[in-house]
Amino acid sequence: MSRAENRLETTQAIQETARRHLAEVGPAALSLRAIARDVGMVSSAVYRYFPSRDHLLTALIVEAYDELGAAVEAADTGVRRRGDLAKRFAAVCHAVHDWARAHPHEYALIYGSPVPGYAAPDTTIASAARVPGTLLRIAEESERAERALGAPTRAVGARERTALGGIRPALDVEMGDDRLVRWMMAWTSLFGHISLELFGHMYRGVLDYDTHFAHVVTQLADDLGLSG
Amino acid sequence: MSRAENRLETTQAIQETARRHLAEVGPAALSLRAIARDVGMVSSAVYRYFPSRDHLLTALIVEAYDELGAAVEAADTGVRRRGDLAKRFAAVCHAVHDWARAHPHEYALIYGSPVPGYAAPDTTIASAARVPGTLLRIAEESERAERALGAPTRAVGARERTALGGIRPALDVEMGDDRLVRWMMAWTSLFGHISLELFGHMYRGVLDYDTHFAHVVTQLADDLGLSG
DNA sequence: TGTACATCAGTGAACGCGCGTTCACTGATGTAC
DNA sequence: TGTACATCAGTGAACGCGCGTTCACTGATGTAC
Numbered sequence: 121m122s123r124a125e126n127r128l129e130t131t132q133a134i135q136e137t138a139r140r141h142l143a144e145v146g147p148a149a150l151s152l153r154a155i156a157r158d159v160g161m162v163s164s165a166v167y168r169y170f171p172s173r174d175h176l177l178t179a180l181i182v183e184a185y186d187e188l189g190a191a192v193e194a195a196d197t198g199v200r201r202r203g204d205l206a207k208r209f210a211a212v213c214h215a216v217h218d219w220a221r222a223h224p225h226e227y228a229l230i231y232g233s234p235v236p237g238y239a240a241p242d243t244t245i246a247s248a249a250r251v252p253g254t255l256l257r258i259a260e261e262s263e264r265a266e267r268a269l270g271a272p273t274r275a276v277g278a279r280e281r282t283a284l285g286g287i288r289p290a291l292d293v294e295m296g297d298d299r300l301v302r303w304m305m306a307w308t309s310l311f312g313h314i315s316l317e318l319f320g321h322m323y324r325g326v327l328d329y330d331t332h333f334a335h336v337v338t339q340l341a342d343d344l345g346l347s348g
Numbered sequence: 349m350s351r352a353e354n355r356l357e358t359t360q361a362i363q364e365t366a367r368r369h370l371a372e373v374g375p376a377a378l379s380l381r382a383i384a385r386d387v388g389m390v391s392s393a394v395y396r397y398f399p400s401r402d403h404l405l406t407a408l409i410v411e412a413y414d415e416l417g418a419a420v421e422a423a424d425t426g427v428r429r430r431g432d433l434a435k436r437f438a439a440v441c442h443a444v445h446d447w448a449r450a451h452p453h454e455y456a457l458i459y460g461s462p463v464p465g466y467a468a469p470d471t472t473i474a475s476a477a478r479v480p481g482t483l484l485r486i487a488e489e490s491e492r493a494e495r496a497l498g499a500p501t502r503a504v505g506a507r508e509r510t511a512l513g514g515i516r517p518a519l520d521v522e523m524g525d526d527r528l529v530r531w532m533m534a535w536t537s538l539f540g541h542i543s544l545e546l547f548g549h550m551y552r553g554v555l556d557y558d559t560h561f562a563h564v565v566t567q568l569a570d571d572l573g574l575s576g
Numbered sequence: 577t578g579t580a581c582a583t584c585a586g587t588g589a590a591c592g593c594g595c596g597t598t599c600a601c602t603g604a605t606g607t608a609c
Numbered sequence: 610t611g612t613a614c615a616t617c618a619g620t621g622a623a624c625g626c627g628c629g630t631t632c633a634c635t636g637a638t639g640t641a642c
Contacts, residue, residue, distance in 0.1 A: 123584075123638060130585085146464035148376035153628060164630075165586045173629070232461030234547055236374035252553075271499035274570055280563040283556035290553075304554075305537055305564060311549075312540015319462055321539075325480075325518075326532075328511035335508040336533060342502055351605060351617075358618085381595060392597075393619045401596065 131169050133159050135183065138176055143225040147177060147235045174238060181240060182247050184226040189250025191219045196254050205267070206338075206346035208258050213310055213337045216251065220314050231315060252307065253290070259303045260293045262346060271343035273298035299344075306340045359397050361387050363411065366404055371453040375405060375463045402466060409468060410475050412454040417478025419447045424482050433495070434566075434574035436486050441538055441565045444479065448542050455546060459539060480535065481518070487531045488521045490574060499571035501526035527572075534568045 121129075137158045141150055152173050156163040170176040195215035199208045220227040229235075230248070276297035284300055313336060316322055317329055326332050341347050349357075365386045369378055380401050384391040398404040423443035427436045448455040457463075458476070504525035512528055541564060544550055545557055554560050569575050 126585085126638095144464065146376055146461065148374050149464065151628065152630090161585090162587055163628090164588080164632085167630075168585055228461035231543075231547065231549070233374065233456035236372065236377065240548075248549075271571060274563075274567050276563070279556070279559045283554055283559040283563075286553045286555045301563065301567065304560070305567065308540035308544055308564075309533055309537045310540070311544055312536035312538070315459075315543055316536055316539055319459065320468075321459070321476075325514045326511055327514045328507070331507045331511040332532070335502075335504070335511075335529065336536075339502050339529065339533065343499060354605095354618085379595065380597090389618090390620055391595090392599090392621080395597075396618055 127169075130159075130161075134166060134169055134176070135179055138180055139183070139226070142180060142229065146225070147180075147229055147238075150177065152176070177235065177238060178241060178243060180226075181230060182244055184223070184230050185244060185247035185250065187223070187226070188216065188219050188230070189247060189254075191215045192251050192254050196258070202261075203265070205258055205262055205265075206341040206348075209255075209306075209341050209344065209346050210337050212251075212254055212258070213340070214334075216310060217314055217333055220318055224318055227314070227318060231311060232319070249290075255303065255307060256287075256290060258346075259295065259299065259344075260291060262344065263293045263295045263299060267345040269299060269302055269343065269345040270341075270347070271302065273302055276301060302344055306344055309336065309340055355397075358387075358389075362394060362397055362404070363407055366408055367411070367454070370408060370457065374453070375408075375457055375466075378405065380404070405463065405466060406469060406471060408454075409458060410472055412451070412458050413472060413475035413478065415451070415454070416444065416447050416458070417475060417482075419443045420479050420482050424486070430489075431493070433486055433490050433493075434569040434576075437483075437534075437569050437572065437574050438565050440479075440482055440486070441568070442562075444538060445542055445561055448546055452546055455542070459543060460547070477518075483531065483535060484515075484518060486574075487523065487527065487572075488519060490572065491521045491523045491527060495573040497527060497530055497571065497573040498569075498575070499530065501530055504529060530572055534572055537564070537568060 134155060137155050138150065141155055141158070145151070150173070152166055153163040155176075156166045159166075166176075170179065192212050192215045195211040196208050199211050201207065220231075280301070281297050284297070284304070287300065287304075288295075313333060317326070317333070322329065338347070362383060365383050366378065369383055369386070373379075378401070380394055381391040383404075384394045387394075394404075398407065420440050420443045423439040424436050427439050429435070448459075508529070509525050512525070512532070515528065515532075516523075541561060545554070545561070550557065566575070
């Protein structure tokens with residue numbers, strides 16, 4: 121095995137082990153020494169691969185965003201009838217939900233509490249943007265198709281229009297303010313739902329998470345005017 | 349000063365200091381020794397007041413839930429015209445938002461990632477239920493007043509009805525499934541919005557958090573049929 | 577094809593630090609008679 | 610009002626443990642001629 125191959129393999133071994141540890145102790149208590157022990161090397165050797173604990177954490181964050189992003193993009197792309205926006209939206213929502221359920225600690229790492237003392241570098245931005253980006257692509261299609269929203273939306277004033285100014289540059293289409301607002305609400309609903317569910321706030325209230333989630337997703341699709 | 353007064357005062361001093369530390373290092377890294385040092389006593393003395401680190405954490409969690417709960421209840425009660433449900437709903441939402449902005453770390457403690465290795469005891473349940481409870485009281489009023497929902501809701505099937513079975517016991521009124529679904533969605537929207545905002549996911553996207561939040565709240569009130 | 581040198585992975589010891597929890601203790605505050 | 614005893618707060622030392630990071634080093638892998 122070449123040096124380069126070895127390097128790649130060891131880097132991955134460290135990252136995988138780190139990820140396992142993350143699930144057990146959380147990001148704040150993630151320990152380089154414990155990871156090194158588990159991989160079977162001495163703690164100082166890890167520094168040949170990651171210059172510091174924070175760099176390792178960044179790698180884990182990027183990995184999580186990318187894994188989720190890939191799952192979501194694949195779910196969208198997997199829908200044959202590209203014009204069936206309700207189906208695409210549902211596929212995306214369920215992909216986020218499924219991934220979060222399968223990887224609760226990775227989800228908590230990127231969508232839960234920020235890690236104290238850690239500032240995510242700009243490297244993470246592109247990966248973090250994949251899910252919102254996928255949603256916006258569907259939103260654009262609904263705008264192009266001139267679909268009417270399923271839920272009426274209050275008139276959007278100039279201030280609210282300005283408030284949403286940071287999102288417009290990410291859009292390829294001139295989108296109505298009312299539609300954009302509804303998509304923002306769908307986005308917060310989606311992640312709010314998943315966070316409240318995963319972090320235990322629905323416990324004993326909602327008795328069947330999957331059924332309820334599926335219902336909410338179809339409702340959101342209706343509100344966005346995607347069904348029909 | 350009596351022994352009992354002293355005890356209360358020291359307990360509070362420890363808890364306040366713990367809370368300050370929480371804001372700096374997060375729940376996972378909260379250190380009894382550091383807190384003791386800051387209060388001006390030896391670390392073992394803390395054990396006269398809290399039997400373990402986890403008990404202290406529980407106290408902080410209950411405190412946070414109660415503070416938020418009290419703020420939310422006060423906001424609701426503060427609305428004179430009890431029949432103005434839109435105003436009550438908005439007051440409640442803004443109370444959550446304001447409190448979260450003022451106490452981001454306490455918010456993260458209760459609505460962010462679960463603390464690894466910590467299991468919240470049942471003691472926290474009553475305090476945690478205050479915000480959802482306040483929302484449900486408003487929901488009940490809207491049911492009693494037979495307000496029509498502002499956003500149409502897809503027919504709720506038997507399975508979804510069953511899935512929401514855990515919430516019905518907390519209701520004093522027989523509530524329509526469509527309304528209950530909308531209130532669940534409002535709840536997830538509210539906390540999803542706040543979490544995404546506070547945890548940095550709206551950064552550079554939404555340019556004016558307060559304006560956007562206010563707009564969303566009025567929209568939610570519309571959807572719930574509270575305005576009018 | 578072989579040799580000389582450079583690069584790199586991994587070692588092991590060390591630095592300086594912090595942690596939660598236990599325990600025997602001192603001295604002050606409270607209580608019962 | 611005074612004395613004897615019980616309760617309690619806080620001390621300081623100790624146990625056993627873990628952490629991130631640095632550094633001089635050995636030995637293996639790669640490269641240039």
